[in-house]
Ligand SMILES: NC(=O)C1=CN([C@@H]2O[C@H](COP(=O)(O)OP(=O)(O)OC[C@H]3O[C@@H](n4cnc5c(N)ncnc54)[C@H](OP(=O)(O)O)[C@@H]3O)[C@@H](O)[C@H]2O)C=CC1
Ligand SMILES: Cc1cn([C@H]2C[C@H](O)[C@@H](COP(=O)(O)OP(=O)(O)O[C@H]3O[C@@H](C)C(=O)[C@@H](O)[C@H]3O)O2)c(=O)[nH]c1=O
């Protein structure tokens with residue numbers, strides 16, 4: 001059974017190559033093999049490969065840059081998934097796709113379920129929502145997995161930025177009023193493999209799911225956890241304190257939701273899995289890179 005991974009060099013794509021290997025023959029396409037910026041050519045190549053499942057981990061993920069590159073973000077995050085959904089429909093195979101907490105407006109303090117109203121605040125969030133909607137509208141078998149605050153040992157992410165800044169500066173200023181759950185690419189890939197196996201056997205399990213680590217934190221508390229844990233593991237850091245600041249004191253081109261809490265019970269129940277606390281995966285990642 002051929003399984004296609006797109007965006008194979010990203011945080012999630014890299015881990016998918018490992019996690020999907022026991023399910024079949026993984027074809028891992030990075031941007032040179034499968035350019036999401038050229039959706040028509042990509043669709044033709046996927047059609048020719050005829051995999052038993054398409055797993056799209058590629059995306060335009062530069063949230064601030066997307067504000068000034070809306071057309072490219074739209075092509076990669078919305079148009080390409082629509083083309084992939086067409087191919088999945090023609091081949092009669094499932095399309096697995098990732099989306100984000102940034103499809104929501106972040107009001108309130110509750111954890112959102114899958115059917116909560118969306119309301120993206122940024123170009124990135126809008127482009128991801130348009131991609132989701134196109135997949136749902138296509139009628140293809142699909143698994144749309146909305147996650148949050150992804151990190152991995154390999155690739156760029158907030159935790160690694162904090163380690164770099166923590167080496168250079170005595171104090172870090174980080175927003176403390178945006179809440180969510182850091183989610184490891186390893187966990188995402190492993191949970192995806194379980195869910196994909198289930199969906200291949202029982203297509204009715206397909207749909208849209210929230211999938212992130214358990215618990216919650218804010219970016220400042222997360223940064224503090226990263227700095228403290230890395231130091232306890234022996235890393236030398238200049239950082240003496242992480243100062244929590246309001247979002248208003250950290251202006252960025254893209255607006256981010258204040259409440260990124262996702263209710264993942266639907267995923268846990270459908271696939272019989274238990275999502276571990278976010279700290280567990282962050283600790284493992286830090287141990288791996290320290
Ligand atoms: N990162 C996060 O915090 C979150 C991510 N998500 C979603 O999870 C999924 C995986 O994200 P993650 O692994 O973290 O993201 P990364 O940014 O680590 O990886 C994205 C990958 O997409 C590739 N890519 C970008 N543009 C193109 C293109 N035109 N053609 C082909 N490939 C392209 C990148 O290629 P290259 O390496 O060459 O640049 C990169 O390898 C995405 O759908 C993302 O929206 C959801 C919530 C949070
Ligand atoms: C570097 C830095 C960031 N921040 C803030 C900015 C922002 O509100 C928050 C996180 O910064 P980042 O730029 O890492 O966040 P961002 O790139 O917006 O992360 C998002 O990426 C996309 C792809 C997603 O889908 C989301 O789930 C989320 O993970 O921390 C500080 O307050 N101080 C700092 O020194």
Ligand SMILES: [Mg+2]
Pocket residue numbers: 061062063
């Ligand atoms: Mg970022």
